[in-house]
Amino acid sequence: MLSNWQTEIVKRSEIGPYLPEAEFERALTRLVPELVRKHGIHYDPQVLIPSDDDMADRLYQAGMDLFLEMGAYNMSTERRILFSRGEVEEAVAAAPSAVRLGEGKDAVVMCWRGVESQVPCVVHSGPTGTPCSERYHPLILQSCAQEPLVDCLGAGSVSTYMGRPIIPGSPLEILGVQRDAAAAREAARRAGRPGIHINDVASPLTCAGKMAALHPAWGLRRSDALLVSQLPELKTNYDQLSRAAYLQAAGVHIVDLMTPLVGGLGGGAAGTAVVTVACHLLGVMLYSPSYHIYGHMHLLESTDTDRMGLWVYAVGGQALARNTPLLTTTAVYTQAGLGTEEVLWEIAAGTLAGTVAGMHHNGVGATGGSTPDHTSGLEQRFYAQVAHASLGVSRQTANGLVLEILRHYEGSHKDPPPGVPFPQLYEIETLEPLGPWLDLHQRVLDELAAMGLDVHGAWRKVRRERGL
Amino acid sequence: MTDERLAAELKDALRSGDASAAVTAARKALEAQADPLDLIRNVLVPTLTEVGKQFQEFEIFLPELMAAGDAAKAATVILEQAIAAAGKASSSLGTVVLGTVQNDVHDIGKNIVSTLLSSHGFRVVDIGRDVAPSAFLEAARREKAEIVAMSALMTTTRPAAQSTIRLFEEVEARDDFKIIVGGGSIDAAWAKAIGADGYAPDAASAVDLCRRLVGR
Numbered sequence: 001m002l003s004n005w006q007t008e009i010v011k012r013s014e015i016g017p018y019l020p021e022a023e024f025e026r027a028l029t030r031l032v033p034e035l036v037r038k039h040g041i042h043y044d045p046q047v048l049i050p051s052d053d054d055m056a057d058r059l060y061q062a063g064m065d066l067f068l069e070m071g072a073y074n075m076s077t078e079r080r081i082l083f084s085r086g087e088v089e090e091a092v093a094a095a096p097s098a099v100r101l102g103e104g105k106d107a108v109v110m111c112w113r114g115v116e117s118q119v120p121c122v123v124h125s126g127p128t129g130t131p132c133s134e135r136y137h138p139l140i141l142q143s144c145a146q147e148p149l150v151d152c153l154g155a156g157s158v159s160t161y162m163g164r165p166i167i168p169g170s171p172l173e174i175l176g177v178q179r180d181a182a183a184a185r186e187a188a189r190r191a192g193r194p195g196i197h198i199n200d201v202a203s204p205l206t207c208a209g210k211m212a213a214l215h216p217a218w219g220l221r222r223s224d225a226l227l228v229s230q231l232p233e234l235k236t237n238y239d240q241l242s243r244a245a246y247l248q249a250a251g252v253h254i255v256d257l258m259t260p261l262v263g264g265l266g267g268g269a270a271g272t273a274v275v276t277v278a279c280h281l282l283g284v285m286l287y288s289p290s291y292h293i294y295g296h297m298h299l300l301e302s303t304d305t306d307r308m309g310l311w312v313y314a315v316g317g318q319a320l321a322r323n324t325p326l327l328t329t330t331a332v333y334t335q336a337g338l339g340t341e342e343v344l345w346e347i348a349a350g351t352l353a354g355t356v357a358g359m360h361h362n363g364v365g366a367t368g369g370s371t372p373d374h375t376s377g378l379e380q381r382f383y384a385q386v387a388h389a390s391l392g393v394s395r396q397t398a399n400g401l402v403l404e405i406l407r408h409y410e411g412s413h414k415d416p417p418p419g420v421p422f423p424q425l426y427e428i429e430t431l432e433p434l435g436p437w438l439d440l441h442q443r444v445l446d447e448l449a450a451m452g453l454d455v456h457g458a459w460r461k462v463r464r465e466r467g468l
Numbered sequence: 469m470t471d472e473r474l475a476a477e478l479k480d481a482l483r484s485g486d487a488s489a490a491v492t493a494a495r496k497a498l499e500a501q502a503d504p505l506d507l508i509r510n511v512l513v514p515t516l517t518e519v520g521k522q523f524q525e526f527e528i529f530l531p532e533l534m535a536a537g538d539a540a541k542a543a544t545v546i547l548e549q550a551i552a553a554a555g556k557a558s559s560s561l562g563t564v565v566l567g568t569v570q571n572d573v574h575d576i577g578k579n580i581v582s583t584l585l586s587s588h589g590f591r592v593v594d595i596g597r598d599v600a601p602s603a604f605l606e607a608a609r610r611e612k613a614e615i616v617a618m619s620a621l622m623t624t625t626r627p628a629a630q631s632t633i634r635l636f637e638e639v640e641a642r643d644d645f646k647i648i649v650g651g652g653s654i655d656a657a658w659a660k661a662i663g664a665d666g667y668a669p670d671a672a673s674a675v676d677l678c679r680r681l682v683g684r
Contacts, residue, residue, distance in 0.1 A: 026534070029530070029534065029535075032531075075573075159624050165624075165630075166624055167627060168624055204624075205624055231573060237573075261530075263530060265530055265576075267532075268529055
């Protein structure tokens with residue numbers, strides 16, 4: 001058993017079996033359906049949150065078989081990094097089941113939850129995967145940081161620096177990253193939460209750009225985190241591995257980001273669930289993360305709130321919660337834009353599916369993360385309210401609720417309401433949500449309460465239990 | 469005219485993504501004196517168009533699309549050889565140089581476009597991901613392309629599409645090629661702003677756009 005796999009990973013990257021990337025992909029497309037059949041993984045669009053423990057366990061085994069057979073593909077060397085079952089099982093068993101995020105009075109502990117758990121979710125927010133304008137980015141960050149139910153903050157991304165497009169690898173990338181890290185830290189201070197965990201600065205594409213976010217005074221610290229990414233499916237490269245190597249040595253939390261594509265190389269929902277489990281194992285072996293982002297996405301629509309996306313959350317989350325100590329999080333990507341009723345219903349569905357499956361929550365990306373400034377603190381508050389109201393809810397009850405919630409947005413999923421950006425939803429001087437956005441939030445909360453979810457009271461209980 | 473039974477056999481092989489069966493069916497059709505150009509235009513292209521629509525509707529997924537594309541590619545090699553042997557002109561609708569822009573390593577969308585363009589009769593030169601502007605220019609000239617197609621997924625990489633077009637302008641090669649863009653971070657307004665000749669929001673639209681641009 002090793003605490004630092006980096007030298008071994010490089011060795012295996014150099015001497016592992018050579019396979020052109022296109023052939024790796026085709027081998028994966030052939031193996032996944034075989035495993036789906038062998039392990040009897042069935043997607044039922046009417047049962048989006050299955051209560052089938054045995055299927056969850058079979059799914060875990062299918063994901064393990066996939067990872068052991070395919071390994072991780074190192075795009076830099078065009079070789080497969082292979083591991084034995086014993087190595088993977090040991091590393092999974094040794095992975096953290098609880099991590100302390102942030103520092104001082106603002107720190108939270110994210111711990112293993114289990115299926116249908118009463119253990120409160122840790123809720124991250126921030127402009128998750130959604131680009132921001134230079135002008136509104138600091139305000140959006142503060143609107144999120146000042147939400148008491150938000151436990152951690154994502155610094156998000158801005159694609160310009162002083163009005164100029166940021167060219168990856170150029171000095172503007174370094175300067176932009178430093179500005180964004182400092183903006184997140186300043187937003188935390190202004191919100192009275194200087195120690196809140198900041199989970200990544202998403203602007204940079206290069207390794208050097210990512211590392212430029214770190215600074216003990218004004219940037220990200222050891223109590224914060226940076227993402228290390230997988231490439232779909234089951235791929236990495238030396239650039240990503242180098243990030244992991246640096247962050248491990250620096251003692252900064254690593255977050256394993258995966259984006260398996262529903263309808264992509266893994267095929268439909270069942271195959272993508274198998275791939276997603278395998279991706280978690282890849283993350284454990286290659287990156288030694290503190291936690292994972294379960295970031296699967298519809299191949300054509302950049303969302304995870306359609307039926308297949310919800311099922312993949314529910315069944316994959318259960319597979320991981322029942323068979324590993326791993327800490328994994330939802331990242332709810334909606335079709336609808338900000339300020340719409342549909343965006344709130346989509347968030348509710350994704351949050352419910354993830355919570356009962358044992359997951360924590362990493363943030364909301366409205367418009368599939370495509371439209372600038374479609375993030376505010378209020379929908380992140382709603383995300384937390386639904387998460388806390390879903391604690392201890394049975395999978396069967398949650399399934400009924402999700403099917404009911406789907407009726408509120410499924411009809412417009414292919415042609416979603418575009419919504420409006422942050423400055424049309426918040427008073428930008430006081431950073432208070434405007435009346436119509438607050439009213440909409442309240443109305444959807446009331447409708448969820450009428451369905452039986454304790455969205456008004458559950459978060460109070462969680463706060464009391466945490467001693468806040 | 470192609471024998472209907474043999475045409476159906478080729479269609480089935482394409483739909484099921486069986487490259488070996490597609491090659492066999494193409495050979496049998498040629499032995500039965502079928503016109504290879506007719507097979508491409510009236511069997512391969514319509515079948516792959518139908519497969520592409522199924523994919524766009526999410527009735528089938530990427531593995532099925534890739535398998536059908538591979539089968540079509542394998543059959544096309546046989547049919548193109550027959551066309552060349554008969555001294556006729558290639559069936560290609562034109563050459564498209566395709567790549568993901570500099571610094572962007574996401575290529576699944578680009579690969580889907582490649583599959584659909586190939587199966588609709590274009591000669592696709594896929595130059596991969598993270599492609600420098602100069603590499604687009606060099607490939608377009610080398611391959612005598614009609615179209616240069618660029619994909620960008622990330623907001624932070626889409627300026628590279630603009631840099632690429634600027635390079636084509638700077639070396640006075642802009643009018644030699646049609647340049648089109650697509651991908652998650654790009655929309656019609658951005659495409660227009662950077663001076664692209666066209667924008668496609670998805671793979672199926674990219675095929676329609678390329679056909680329009682080459683007048684087919």
